[in-house]
Amino acid sequence: MTNSTILTGITTTGTPHLGNYVGAIRPAIEASKDATAKPFYFLADYHALIKCSDPEKVRQSSLEIAATWLALGLDTKNATFYRQSDIPEIMELTWMLTCVTAKGLMNRAHAYKASVAENEANANTDPDKGITMGLFSYPILMAADMLIFNANKVPVGKDQIQHIEMARDIASRFNHIYGEHFALPKAITNDNAATLLGLDGRKMSKSYNNTIPLFAPEKKLKKLINKIKTNSLEPGEPKDPTDCTLFSTYQAFATESEVEAIRQQYANGIAWGEMKKILFEKINTHITPARERYDALMQDPKHIEMQLQEGAEKARTISAPFLLKLRQAVGIQKII
Ligand code: TRP
Numbered sequence: 001m002t003n004s005t006i007l008t009g010i011t012t013t014g015t016p017h018l019g020n021y022v023g024a025i026r027p028a029i030e031a032s033k034d035a036t037a038k039p040f041y042f043l044a045d046y047h048a049l050i051k052c053s054d055p056e057k058v059r060q061s062s063l064e065i066a067a068t069w070l071a072l073g074l075d076t077k078n079a080t081f082y083r084q085s086d087i088p089e090i091m092e093l094t095w096m097l098t099c100v101t102a103k104g105l106m107n108r109a110h111a112y113k114a115s116v117a118e119n120e121a122n123a124n125t126d127p128d129k130g131i132t133m134g135l136f137s138y139p140i141l142m143a144a145d146m147l148i149f150n151a152n153k154v155p156v157g158k159d160q161i162q163h164i165e166m167a168r169d170i171a172s173r174f175n176h177i178y179g180e181h182f183a184l185p186k187a188i189t190n191d192n193a194a195t196l197l198g199l200d201g202r203k204m205s206k207s208y209n210n211t212i213p214l215f216a217p218e219k220k221l222k223k224l225i226n227k228i229k230t231n232s233l234e235p236g237e238p239k240d241p242t243d244c245t246l247f248s249t250y251q252a253f254a255t256e257s258e259v260e261a262i263r264q265q266y267a268n269g270i271a272w273g274e275m276k277k278i279l280f281e282k283i284n285t286h287i288t289p290a291r292e293r294y295d296a297l298m299q300d301p302k303h304i305e306m307q308l309q310e311g312a313e314k315a316r317t318i319s320a321p322f323l324l325k326l327r328q329a330v331g332i333q334k335i336i
Contacts, residue, residue, distance in 0.1 A: 006037050007151035007185075009044035009084065009142075012062040013052045017211035018283070019196040019204030021072075022252045025214075027193050028155065029072050032079040040149050040315070041069065043083045043308075046091070046141060050134040066304050068214060071294035076307055084145065086312035089319035093144040096330055100173045101140050109139050110162055143167035147174075148319050150183040161187045178329040194252040197245040201229050215291045218284060225280045235271035246275050253282050 008028060016025065031037055043065055048058045062083065074081060084090055106112065112135060116127045142163050146154060147170075154164050164187040171182035195203055198210025205211065212224045228245050241247040241263055251259050262270075262278070297304055327333055 004037070004153060005149055005151045005183075006031060006039040006153045006155065006188075007041075007146055007149055008039075008155050009042050009047065009145055010065055011044045011051070012048040012058055012065055014061055014206045015064050016068045016214045017204060017206070018214055018249075019198070019211060021214045022196050023157070023190075023193050024155075025069065025072060027190055029069070029074050031155075032075040035078055037078075039079045040151065041074070041079055041081050042087075042145070042311075042315075044145065045083055045085045047084070047138065050132070050138055063298070063301060063304065066308060067294055067297040070304065070307060071215075071290045071297055073290070076311065080311055080314050081307065082311035082315045083308050086308065087148070087315055087319050089316070089323040090141075090144050090148050092323055093148050093326065094141050096326060097140050097143055097147070097170050097174065098137065100177060101137075101143075101170050102173075105166060105169060106136055106139065109136075109166065110159070111138065112136050139163045139166045140170065143170045146185045147171055147182045148322065149315070150322075151185050152183045153188050154185050155188045155190060158189055161189065178326075181326060181329060194248070196249060196252060199224065199227050199229065201245050215287070215294045217291075218288075221284060221287075222280050225276050225283070228276065230272045233272075235274075236269040238269050239266045241266045246272070246279055250275075250279050250282060253286050258282075 008024075010024075028039070028041060031039055032041070043062050045058060045062055048061065052058055066081075066083075069081065070076070112131065115131050115135065119127050119129045119131075139162075143166065146164070146167050156164065164185055168184045168186075171184055175182055198204035198208055199212070200208065200210045202208050202210060212221065216224060228249075230244070230246065231239075233239055244266075247262065247266065250262055254262070262275075265275075
């Protein structure tokens with residue numbers, strides 16, 4: 001198997017924020033334009049059920065994430081953009097993989113272990129309290145996401161590397177029993193992609209509640225940028241750009257020479273209020289055209305749905321025949 005298929009999933013919980021954009025979405029959209037890559041990007045809506053049992057939230061998040069990717073110019077001719085739940089073969093493969101996955105392998109998954117550790121820290125008598133089979137088996141669903149399209153390059157955050165390794169284990173086991181059906185996926189972590197800091201100076205993350213929504217309306221964007229934490233140095237006092245949230249955020253949106261000019265202004269003692277104004281202008285100018293497309297798309301959900309349907313159709317030309325082959329390989333087939 002010498003293909004080079006890039007694939008990544010986005011769990012449909014929450015609203016995309018600037019950190020998601022800079023760290024994952026922007027590089028993925030760039031890659032979508034590379035005709036030699038043919039990437040697969042999908043809304044991981046069945047993954048959302050692991051963390052979220054509010055149907056309205058899952059629905060709304062799927063819509064917002066799809067609109068976001070389309071508004072940012074995802075090349076849907078080159079990339080295959082679909083919703084996981086539109087590809088029934090993924091769920092079917094999940095069961096086949098479940099039957100070759102060692103329980104001990106799942107016992108070692110970080111997400112599961114962290115939940116157990118939390119229960120133990122809280123002196124719960126049951127270490128598995130509140131842990132669903134969804135959370136426990138989630139690496140198997142993720143393996144099916146990748147293996148159904150024989151993905152071999154999977155761009156992810158560092159927290160996901162273990163899951164890709166587990167997928168390799170599971171795929172090897174299946175190949176060993178039933179013959180060489182799967183390519184082994186490899187995690188690609190982009191060390192050049194910036195990690196944005198949030199309003200409080202920690203990593204920008206939904207779980208810290210310190211995010212700036214990517215398409216926040218102009219006024220809201222300004223308000224949030226004004227909330228970014230700084231130290232108490234006065235205007236005129238020289239400032240250090242290292243470990244400064246305003247500076248590193250600016251860096252994620254500006255050219256090198258613009259960054260150098262701001263570095264000089266820090267040395268000259270720029271006021272924090274002034275820097276916040278500059279940062280707002282920079283981000284707002286960058287985001288405005290996409291925000292306008294986003295707002296228009298959100299008014300036209302039919303168009304979004306159509307794009308997803310087209311993507312699913314394209315994806316299923318691969319997944320449907322492949323699953324038939326896999327069914328045969330395991331002995332699930334018509335008698336004659
Ligand atoms: N679990 C991933 C995350 O939380 C999302 C995801 C689901 C994914 N399936 C995938 C990523 C397959 C890469 C490949 O970020």
